[in-house]
Amino acid sequence: MLTPRDDLYPSRFGKQTQYLPRQDPVIHGDAQQRALTGLSAEQLASFDNDGFVILHSVFNNDEVLALRAESDRLRQDPAMRSSKEVIREPHDGAVRSVFRPHTLSDLVANTVGDKRLKDIAQGLLNDEVYIHQSRLNYKPGFRGTEFYWHSDFETWHVEDGMPRMRAVSMSITLTDNHANNGSLLLIPGSHQTYVTCTGETPENHFEKSLRKQEYGVPSDEALSRLIQEGGIVRAECAPGSVIVFDCNTVHGSNSNITPDARANIFVVYNAMTNAVIDPFCTQPPRPEHVCTREDIVAI
Amino acid sequence: MLTPRDDLYPSRFGKQTQYLPRQDPVIHGDAQQRALTGLSAEQLASFDNDGFVILHSVFNNDEVLALRAESDRLRQDPAMRSSKEVIREPHDGAVRSVFRPHTLSDLVANTVGDKRLKDIAQGLLNDEVYIHQSRLNYKPGFRGTEFYWHSDFETWHVEDGMPRMRAVSMSITLTDNHANNGSLLLIPGSHQTYVTCTGETPENHFEKSLRKQEYGVPSDEALSRLIQEGGIVRAECAPGSVIVFDCNTVHGSNSNITPDARANIFVVYNAMTNAVIDPFCTQPPRPEHVCTREDIVAI
Numbered sequence: 066m067l068t069p070r071d072d073l074y075p076s077r078f079g080k081q082t083q084y085l086p087r088q089d090p091v092i093h094g095d096a097q098q099r100a101l102t103g104l105s106a107e108q109l110a111s112f113d114n115d116g117f118v119i120l121h122s123v124f125n126n127d128e129v130l131a132l133r134a135e136s137d138r139l140r141q142d143p144a145m146r147s148s149k150e151v152i153r154e155p156h157d158g159a160v161r162s163v164f165r166p167h168t169l170s171d172l173v174a175n176t177v178g179d180k181r182l183k184d185i186a187q188g189l190l191n192d193e194v195y196i197h198q199s200r201l202n203y204k205p206g207f208r209g210t211e212f213y214w215h216s217d218f219e220t221w222h223v224e225d226g227m228p229r230m231r232a233v234s235m236s237i238t239l240t241d242n243h244a245n246n247g248s249l250l251l252i253p254g255s256h257q258t259y260v261t262c263t264g265e266t267p268e269n270h271f272e273k274s275l276r277k278q279e280y281g282v283p284s285d286e287a288l289s290r291l292i293q294e295g296g297i298v299r300a301e302c303a304p305g306s307v308i309v310f311d312c313n314t315v316h317g318s319n320s321n322i323t324p325d326a327r328a329n330i331f332v333v334y335n336a337m338t339n340a341v342i343d344p345f346c347t348q349p350p351r352p353e354h355v356c357t358r359e360d361i362v363a364i
Numbered sequence: 365m366l367t368p369r370d371d372l373y374p375s376r377f378g379k380q381t382q383y384l385p386r387q388d389p390v391i392h393g394d395a396q397q398r399a400l401t402g403l404s405a406e407q408l409a410s411f412d413n414d415g416f417v418i419l420h421s422v423f424n425n426d427e428v429l430a431l432r433a434e435s436d437r438l439r440q441d442p443a444m445r446s447s448k449e450v451i452r453e454p455h456d457g458a459v460r461s462v463f464r465p466h467t468l469s470d471l472v473a474n475t476v477g478d479k480r481l482k483d484i485a486q487g488l489l490n491d492e493v494y495i496h497q498s499r500l501n502y503k504p505g506f507r508g509t510e511f512y513w514h515s516d517f518e519t520w521h522v523e524d525g526m527p528r529m530r531a532v533s534m535s536i537t538l539t540d541n542h543a544n545n546g547s548l549l550l551i552p553g554s555h556q557t558y559v560t561c562t563g564e565t566p567e568n569h570f571e572k573s574l575r576k577q578e579y580g581v582p583s584d585e586a587l588s589r590l591i592q593e594g595g596i597v598r599a600e601c602a603p604g605s606v607i608v609f610d611c612n613t614v615h616g617s618n619s620n621i622t623p624d625a626r627a628n629i630f631v632v633y634n635a636m637t638n639a640v641i642d643p644f645c646t647q648p649p650r651p652e653h654v655c656t657r658e659d660i661v662a663i
Contacts, residue, residue, distance in 0.1 A: 206584075207587065211510075211618075211619045211621055213621055214621060244598065245598060245618065247618065250544060250622075285505075285506055285623070292623055293623075297544055297622060299544060318621075319510075319544065319546065320510040320618045320619040321618065322513060322549070322616050322617075322618055323549075323591065324584070324587060324588045324591055
């Protein structure tokens with residue numbers, strides 16, 4: 066059940082999907098703020114209209130190689146094996162994600178705090194920003210599992226208590242994202258609608274949802290509607306690219322049976338004025354490594 | 365363990381992958397036979413070199429609609445529900461395949477016996493042909509599971525006793541096969557090498573393997589090598605196309621989270637002189653609906 070306080074983006078109740086219009090701008094900054102992002106008018110328009118923009122060749126080859134080595138080191142670190150910050154594949158236990166890498170590695174901290182990325186986040190959100198979540202993602206070759214469609218904001222709002230749509234995600238690609246290795250799929254325009262999900266949030270949902278999401282996913286009907294309207298764009302790009310996407314853009318990925326693994330650093334910048342409050346569900350807040358709550362500091 | 369008789373294509377033993385050269389031609393027919401296929405020199409060369417060729421617009425829209433309706437009818441037929449000829453998705457029980465549809469439907473029988481397809485099979489194999497296997501495949505939207513890389517011949521040889529590489533498969537597409545809905549992936553040139561698989565065939569393997577194959581799949585090393593040499597081609601094509609591929613061409617498909625289901629009629633033509641004998645493993649032969657053994661009649 067919902068808490069009695071006002072909820073602009075209610076979800077996880079009832080049996081019917083609702084399509085609520087977005088209550089927040091996509092780009093919060095004015096012309097001056099937009100200029101500070103360093104993005105072209107075309108890139109800004111793409112982000113505004115589609116809910117994402119792919120920036121190619123942001124990091125050079127040396128930077129990518131260093132980040133990939135650091136990512137491998139963190140994934141393989143024996144000290145991390147039993148850490149709650151490590152998420153494994155359901156079927157074989159391989160490490161799929163390492164949370165909060167920016168607190169574990171100076172190199173990752175410097176990368177997610179890179180001025181180019183920070184300028185984009187601040188300019189789009191028109192505020193100082195902090196890191197709501199960061200993770201290293203690794204989708205292995207041959208046996209990389211799919212990740213089903215979802216809006217991150219739906220989860221962040223309901224389970225974390227992120228009040229408004231004023232956060233932006235960036236995926237820094239460390240490997241090639243090509244046609245067949247399970248590259249990110251995005252639904253252009255999906256960020257303009259808040260699609261409510263049915264079913265209450267179960268206890269300790271986050272532990273399962275980070276492996277395989279079953280709640281907080283849009284219905285078949287909703288996905289059909291969003292895809293009929295916007296289509297699907299596959300984010301094909303070389304290592305060193307940055308996929309910038311709005312917190313409410315619906316995305317997912319197919320499985321990967323090719324030999325080519327995929328790895329990226331995923332980081333979510335949230336506006337300081339949009340810091341999380343109590344979750345919009347009856348479950349306790351998710352832990353700090355999934356959602357920054359204690360350590361809200363502008364980068 | 366292997367039977368003592370000569371086995372040109374041994375597999376499922378030992379711990380090391382072996383790469384055995386193909387012992388049979390890809391196109392068995394001479395120039396005159398090739399001409400009878402109705403395929404162009406370019407298409408024949410593609411089949412010979414790559415191990416497959418995609419024929420577009422073989423069946424027209426009306427034919428496709430009729431076949432799709434017939435396919436839906438067979439999949440939904442309550443009488444088929446508990447039939448052994450029906451294979452279901454592991455996670456939700458949805459019908460994924462119906463075997464031997466050509467014995468259940470005149471329309472399907474006429475389609476797999478269509479002169480255009482029969483001419484291709486006879487011309488490529490230089491022999492009269494019979495149907496080794498047929499099935500309706502259905503990969504649903506949203507929750508379509510992947511199918512891992514494999515050579516059909518490896519299974520047909522070991523588990524069915526198909527002596528030589530003298531069979532050709534055709535996938536008649538009933539839906540759009542596009543970039544993101546789990547279209548067939550093929551490895552060009554993989555048909556020229558017989559990649560042995562490790563591990564013995566377990567009892568009643570076929571019941572599981574039709575849902576999720578665990579034995580008779582090439583090693584990571586073998587797949588990396590084949591894909592490094594040949595790459596991956598995704599068989600993107602409209603409904604009514606026919607993907608013609610050699611029995612030893614390694615193929616697979618990723619999962620499908622898009623709303624667009626995929627359906628096809630899959631049929632395997634085997635040369636009459638290449639009819640199955642005893643399996644090349646210690647397990648009993650697979651049942652008739654998976655491998656024609658009793659009812660070997662030229663079409």
